[in-house]
Amino acid sequence: MKKVITVPKGILHSKEGSKKFTLHRYKPSIEASAIVQHYWFVRWDLLEDTPYEQHVVSHPNINLVFEKDYASIHGIKRTISSHLLEGRGSVFGVKFLPGGFYPLWKKDISQLTEKSIDFQEVFHIDSKTIRDQLFQNHDVAELSIPLIDQLICSNLPEPDEKVDLISQIVLFIREDRSIIKVEDVANKFNLHVRTLQRLFDRYVGVSPKWVIKRYRLHEVVESIDKGSTKNWADLYTRLGYYDQAHFIKDFRLIVGKSPEKYFKES
DSSP: OOEEOSOOOOBTTHHHHTTTEEEEEEOOOTTGGGTEEEEEEEEEEETTSOOEEEEEEOOSOOEEEEOSSOEEEEOOOSSEEEEEEOEEEEEEEEEEOTTTTHHHHOSOGGGGTTOEEETHHHHOSOSHHHHHHHTTOTTOGGGTHHHHHHHHHTTOOOOOHHHHHHHHHHHHHHHOTTOOOHHHHHHHTTOOHHHHHHHHHHHTSSOHHHHHHHHHHHHHHHHHHTTOOOOHHHHHHHTTOSSHHHHHHHHHHHHSSOHHHHHHHO
């Protein structure tokens, strides 16, 4: 499997986190790429260090997560997700394309938001055999990732053209930093705003407005972590906020602290 080399976004205090764990991402096979964005593998060794809690500003994606004792499917978290790392361990995951999990589940993905379900509810098999194989090679993720790809390929649903549309829309929102309004997205793809909202409720699990704000927040966090934030007024204006108070309120609601406090801790 080929590694994904772009730098992941949304990891809070990423410089400190990089000292505590390693994260590798891998492209899926051509077949699996119809619904999968990438596979990921996290490993840590803190046997001689204190436990570390990593916080992540989530993306608009569903994740299938394999840990040593269980496997589960996680919906989108509206705020941050927190992961306590202690001792020595590793986790394997499948990050589905925005909309990519719907053809497997056949239910509105909004029902999964802020929730998780057991692996068996979707794949209808016990995950133990898969987990045993995944975690027998702690040091070599490359030997285990093809096993996950095989699992996905053997459970591929019928093609759904709306998955491709959703992926294009989300990519457009992510890459075009000038996008701050849902109307701009709807016009780009010749959709009514209400139609776009229904599509996102069913296929993504959150609203298009949420996705716009989330990607812009990723940019803020990245800018702060790199130490390149110099003008707060310019920053919140570029993100579509009319005043600093609303920007600070949204940042604190998601991250749990003000942007200035986060900046001082970075």
